[in-house]
Amino acid sequence: MYNTINIQGSNYKLNLSKYYLDGAEEYLIKSKQDKKNEKEYLKKAEELIEKARIVNILPENNMKLNEFALAKKPNTKFKDIAGLEKIKEKINLKVIEPLKNQKLFELFGKKFGGGIIMYGPPGCGKSFIAEATAGEANVAYFNVKVSDIKSKYVGETEQNISKLFKLARDNQPCIIFFDEFESLGQDRNQAIGHDKSMISQLLTEIDSLGNKDQKILLIAATNEPWSIDLALRREGRFGSTLFVPPPDFSSRKNILKIQLDNKPIEDIDFDLIAKATEFYSGADMVEICNKSIENVLSECLKNNQIRKIKTIDLLQAIKNKKELITVKWFKKALDIIYATDNTDSFNEVIEYANNSILQKQTA
Numbered sequence: 001m002y003n004t005i006n007i008q009g010s011n012y013k014l015n016l017s018k019y020y021l022d023g024a025e026e027y028l029i030k031s032k033q034d035k036k037n038e039k040e041y042l043k044k045a046e047e048l049i050e051k052a053r054i055v056n057i058l059p060e061n062n063m064k065l066n067e068f069a070l071a072k073k074p075n076t077k078f079k080d081i082a083g084l085e086k087i088k089e090k091i092n093l094k095v096i097e098p099l100k101n102q103k104l105f106e107l108f109g110k111k112f113g114g115g116i117i118m119y120g121p122p123g124c125g126k127s128f129i130a131e132a133t134a135g136e137a138n139v140a141y142f143n144v145k146v147s148d149i150k151s152k153y154v155g156e157t158e159q160n161i162s163k164l165f166k167l168a169r170d171n172q173p174c175i176i177f178f179d180e181f182e183s184l185g186q187d188r189n190q191a192i193g194h195d196k197s198m199i200s201q202l203l204t205e206i207d208s209l210g211n212k213d214q215k216i217l218l219i220a221a222t223n224e225p226w227s228i229d230l231a232l233r234r235e236g237r238f239g240s241t242l243f244v245p246p247p248d249f250s251s252r253k254n255i256l257k258i259q260l261d262n263k264p265i266e267d268i269d270f271d272l273i274a275k276a277t278e279f280y281s282g283a284d285m286v287e288i289c290n291k292s293i294e295n296v297l298s299e300c301l302k303n304n305q306i307r308k309i310k311t312i313d314l315l316q317a318i319k320n321k322k323e324l325i326t327v328k329w330f331k332k333a334l335d336i337i338y339a340t341d342n343t344d345s346f347n348e349v350i351e352y353a354n355n356s357i358l359q360k361q362t363a
């Protein structure tokens, strides 16, 4: 489908216009096959041809924003994510099913729109889940990093936000994913100057989605949920907040199995490694697997002899791992949550810390 394209470097302009023209061609074919909707398809083809024309005359520095529209439709699926079942379930109900079964949701008086914020320590799968959500829903996906949106020029950030939402409206149904959301949605009381109007612009755009019955859903991810403006966390905006914890024992085991699948391994004691990696993030698990693979590979090259990856290699990688970023995150989170009297909003973080040996580590 013409929604998928991979764009690279200097070929960007060429690819972009080709992407539009390919889309136009698809609509032209459809217009011939489906006489009943011929006019509608022809109109869509014309629109895409016009877009291709505009791309060719646009200066390079105006191109960046169009990239959002071309965000690659991800192949990642929920089955690629180990554990986090509750989160998958909630996202399924809040995002995927409404996109797939709009009529059914309407029947039960469910208003379309709004979004969820995922928060938690780094490397525990927030961005991965967002990608898999778009993969599962099979809709266009706008992966927005704050650096894509923010500009040092007054007024330009607001313009970018409004352009992004326009592109999203043109590509419905779709999901917009705001990564590093704390920088975009920070508390207006702490924001200064044009950051304040940036948040207001974001609120206006989000609210207008609800009014106009648009098929656009929002996901945001952050490591600093306490910095996010409360107005953004209201129902109808980012109404649901989901805590994404570090992987549990069986998830760590599964991540190891996914990472070492099809690699030359010998008698790996997955239980032992999963036990030895409490508080490791998903990214940490990937890292110890990669380190082990690299070490064994370089040993093979040195000795000119092939040997398989063993439990000891993974244990060595664990031994070399220094401070865990998740533990650091929990320490900071608990400090902030208690200092700002925010225990109700972040109950899950406190519960997680209380139910684990983290207490000993943070003491």
Ligand SMILES: Nc1ncnc2c1ncn2[C@@H]1O[C@H](COP(=O)(O)OP(=O)(O)OP(=O)(O)O)[C@@H](O)[C@H]1O
Pocket (backbone or CB within 6 Å): 080, 081, 082, 083, 084, 120, 121, 122, 123, 124, 125, 126, 127, 128, 129, 221, 222, 223, 247, 251, 255, 281, 282, 283, 284, 286
């Ligand atoms: N539950 C999981 N199952 C499988 N792989 C995982 C899981 N969690 C994390 N990973 C792996 O770790 C990588 C990093 O995760 P991701 O980028 O989604 O973390 P994040 O929570 O968005 O981190 P950050 O806060 O730093 O942006 C993923 O690309 C994936 O390879």
Ligand SMILES: [Mg+2]
Pocket (backbone or CB within 6 Å): 126, 127, 128, 179, 221
């Ligand atoms: Mg991320």
